């Protein structure tokens with residue numbers, strides 16, 4: 850496998866650890882979304898973050914469900930953005946990228962049958978019931 854430069858920042862070598870958690874492009878998204886999740890970004894690497902999330906995001910309360918959803922959506926969108934840049938030659942600005950992630954999370958939360966929760970209602974701008 851050829852070593853390539855990260856297409857998200859164009860400054861570092863690409864690796865899973867870099868793309869998803871170390872890249873400045875990804876870190877900006879994590880910082881923004883983790884604040885919405887109520888847990889300021891801790892700057893952990895992939896394995897440490899998964900361990901942290903496993904410990905702190907236990908259960909199925911509406912806030913925890915939203916946080917778990919956020920994790921999956923962010924990872925998916927970072928990977929998708931990387932592939933769009935490589936295979937389609939298109940790229941989103943960080944603002945459009947962040948908006949796309951927020952829209953996906955809000956849309957998914959709207960489809961869930963969650964009990965009323967202030968994080969979901971206020972931070973994600975979704976009217977839970």
Ligand SMILES: [Zn+2]
Nearest residue numbers: 855857858872
């Ligand atoms: Zn990068």
